[in-house]
Amino acid sequence: MAATHSPVEPSEIRTRLDTYFEALLAAYEEATRRSPAHSYTRALAERRLVVRTVGKALQEVFTPSLTHLPTLSTCLPGGLEVLAWDEAATGVPLPAPPWPPPPEGTATSAPRLTLPAGGEDYRIQLAEQEAFFIMYSLNKRQAVIWTREAASLPTYVHSAPFPALIRWWSQQNALLMLHAGCVGIGSGAALLVGKSGSGKSTTALHCALSGFHYLSDDLCLVRTQPHPHAYCLFNSGKLLPHTLSQFPQLTSLAVDPQPGSEGKPVIFMHQHFPDKVAGEMPLKAVIAPRVAGTPETRSSVISPAEALRALAPSTLLPRSHPEHASFHDMARLVRHLPCYRLELGTRMEEIPAVIRQLIESSD
Structure with a gap:
């Protein structure tokens, strides 16, 4: 999150991020009303992984690298739920984030946005070149992913769809x-x-x-x-x-x-x-x-x-x-x-x- 001229209290940061995460969940739900969602449930490291994608192109990006994961009748606690939608397939844009955009000409594939005090419950990845955004709630163990156009995502996203998210989640599970x-x-x-x-x-x-x-x-x-x-x-x-x-x-x-x-x-x-x-x-x-x-x-x-x-x-x-x-x-x-x-x-x-x-x- 970019620095502002006047300090923002940690409690206000936390409130803004909570509100924004709820806005992302609402956007995902709107996407599911416009296009069918595909749900994929497997076990990763003996914990339940649920990946829900909206848009056929996004499903085709996320699924091939995960097809080996087993199905287990019982899993260890600490699973992960991923909710993802493709704007091109649904017409649902990314809600405007509560931080200023980076200056023009600075688009990067940076692995993470650094959050100030008050943002400890969340992790964020913004890869502007790929128009790919992830916000992860550590408390809910739930992530929301948006992409502007799944069909344009580069090959390395097909091979490893969300490694930053898996890293954040894995740290919670030893x-x-x-x-x-x-x-x-x-x-x-x-x-x-x-x-x-x-x-x-x-x-x-x-x-x-x-x-x-x-x-x-x-x-x-x-x-x-x-x-x-x-x-x-x-x-x-x-x-x-x-x-x-x-x-x-x-x-x-x-x-x-x-x-x-x-x-x-x-x-x-x-x-x-x-x-x-x-x-x-x-x-x-x-x-x-x-x-x-x-x-x-x-x-x-x-x-x-x-x-x-x-x-x-x-x-x-x-x-x-x-x-x-x-x-x-x-x-x-x-x-x-x-x-x-x-x-x-x-x-x-x-x-x-x-x-x-x-x-x-x-x-």
Whole structure:
């Protein structure tokens, strides 16, 4: 929320935000009167996730990456409800927010608006370039999402519809949303950690095609207590076009609905390889891959501190306000699991065998 010339009391901030959230709920209800709503109920990390979308295009954006989620008769408390509408499909605009718009020429895809004292019960994401808005009530565990035109949302939104929202919600449920890949075998899974370009996606997808269970190539939910455990959040996999060409099995399956600056076509793994996608697995190891350029793939033991340096920056830096608890939870995670460096060789067929050996040796 932009600063004003005269201070606003926290109680007034809270009142304004409560009122605005109610206005968003009313706008969503109006959208449902103009166009049918599609409701999708699944379990995410053993908690109920309900996603209601208004507008067929928005349903087609949100659903493919979530089709792997199971249905459970009983769930843990602390679920999440998402109410979303497409203005283009319904004619219902976003209610005018109670803060001034940013100056002209400053439209960004900023991950979050920082709220002042009094706004602690809410989180907000405003991505102006994509005309995509989220407001989340921590108390209600309910989010409202508006988009101006779902059909124009870039490909990366299709692959991961609302990661900021999942991060806010996960923090309420003792979960971590990590920038990490995750693959596994029968005995357990390994987290693949490192900055963008380190080889996480290439490694995760190559392992999946070699018989591994697939949980993530980029974003993964993790529970640290009582034992480290990973959950598949979005079943999508993304590769740059020149890397995708190395995967003949995937090339014809990749889609790019709205090419954008990221330039990564997406493969919905559950749609094409449902038997390879695992909903959850116990974690056995943390592996930090990096492209070595040598023919052979080699592994070596690294310290928890080195593993944390590979994991934490890419997970925390995109946030406007990194949470200290998240950093400490990541530190606890790498201390409780064996950690390895993986020097990725050019003989890609060797990579799955090395990872399999690391997981098995960590049992």
